[in-house]
Amino acid sequence: MVNNVQPMIKLWYALVDSSNQKYEDQVYPQLSNSELNRLGSIKNELKKHEYLLSRALMRHALSHQFKRPSSEWQFIEQSNLAPKINNLPDNCHFSLSHSHGRICLALSNEPVGIDIEQKKMRPNFSSLANAFMNQKEAQLLDSRKSPSVDIFYKIWCAKEASYKITPTCLQQKLFLKQIDYFALTKGTCDQNLSQGLIEQCHLALVTHSKPQNIKKQLAYTFEGGVQIEWF
Numbered sequence: 001m002v003n004n005v006q007p008m009i010k011l012w013y014a015l016v017d018s019s020n021q022k023y024e025d026q027v028y029p030q031l032s033n034s035e036l037n038r039l040g041s042i043k044n045e046l047k048k049h050e051y052l053l054s055r056a057l058m059r060h061a062l063s064h065q066f067k068r069p070s071s072e073w074q075f076i077e078q079s080n081l082a083p084k085i086n087n088l089p090d091n092c093h094f095s096l097s098h099s100h101g102r103i104c105l106a107l108s109n110e111p112v113g114i115d116i117e118q119k120k121m122r123p124n125f126s127s128l129a130n131a132f133m134n135q136k137e138a139q140l141l142d143s144r145k146s147p148s149v150d151i152f153y154k155i156w157c158a159k160e161a162s163y164k165i166t167p168t169c170l171q172q173k174l175f176l177k178q179i180d181y182f183a184l185t186k187g188t189c190d191q192n193l194s195q196g197l198i199e200q201c202h203l204a205l206v207t208h209s210k211p212q213n214i215k216k217q218l219a220y221t222f223e224g225g226v227q228i229e230w231f
Contacts, residue, residue, distance in 0.1 A: 007110040007207045012061045013198060013219035013226050016049045016101035020056075023222055024049060027056035030070060034077040050098045057105055058083075058096065060222060065092070065107060081168065095164050102201055104219065113164030113206040115157040116198065121149060128152075132159060132176035150202075155181045157204035158193055165191065165206045196230040203228065 014020055031039065035055060042048045059070035066089060074086035082096060095106045095114040104116040122128060129138055129152060137155055141148040159176045162184060166174055184193040184206070194205040194214045205211070218225045 007108050007112065007209060007211050009106060009108045009112065009205070009207070009211045009214070009217070010061070010065065011114075011205070011217055011219040011228070012057055012105040012107070013221055014053050014057045014103045015199075016046065016053055016103075020053055020222065023056040023060070024052040027052060027059060027070075030059065030073075031055065032075050032077075035075050035083075038077045046101055050101060050103060054096060054098060054103045054105075057103055057222070058094070061105055061107055061220070062088075062092075064220075095161070097160070097164075099201060102199070104198070104203065106205060108207065110208060111165050113161040113166075113204075115160035115164065115204045117153050117157050117160075117202045119149060119153050119200060119202055125149075125152065132156065134177055134180070137181050153202035154195060154204075157202045158184050158195065158206070161193070161204040161206040162191055165208070194230065196228045198226060198228050 039051055042051055059073050062073055063070045076084045076086060078084055091109050093108050093111050095112045097104050097114050097116045099116050100118040102116055102118060104114055106112045106114040129141060133155060140151045158181055159179045162179045163176060183189040184191060190208060192207050192210045196203050198219055215230045218227050
């Protein structure tokens with residue numbers, strides 16, 4: 001049954017660069033033991049920065065939303081899952097995504113899934129498409145209406161965001177190829193898809209009902225906001 005209540009959503013965005021280094025430094029003393037263990041297991045330098053900045057952004061966004069000090073949030077890392085926040089209010093749901101130093105976070109009063117992907121050409125473009133697209137979706141790559149790279153990332157992001165909103169108990173049996181992009185775009189399933197571009201990165205947001213005024217949404221940052229070009 002589709003929920004007719006419009007979700008309230010706030011999107012947050014951060015980029016790993018020198019201007020945001022101070023937020024990484026500020027969050028480090030606030031990390032829980034499980035977060036420190038996760039950070040220590042990351043070998044790639046960019047991914048270390050992504051991890052630190054994502055935890056800073058999450059704490060900043062939650063504190064902004066609920067008027068609590070950022071040091072109060074209790075994060076527990078879970079293997080291959082989003083972190084658990086012990087003292088997260090019952091009416092708050094979140095989804096986190098990152099791609100090549102870009103981080104996007106969605107906070108909502110209902111389940112939400114988000115995905116961000118930096119657009120780039122890949123040497124294994126076709127094999128990747130075949131791995132997660134069904135036959136009808138793959139045919140879109142030959143469309144003349146827009147470049148195939150854009151179609152590739154639209155479908156990829158949409159499916160990733162849809163997967164993230166799926167209950168954890170069902171994710172283990174779900175493959176991206178089973179998620180129907182056309183059902184998402186036409187609204188013929190129990191999920192609502194919104195897509196756009198943020199600083200030339202593809203963005204997909206999935207909820208169970210249509211968000212209010214989504215086309216007017218921008219992404220908040222630590223010190224301002226970034227425009228989203230919604231499709």
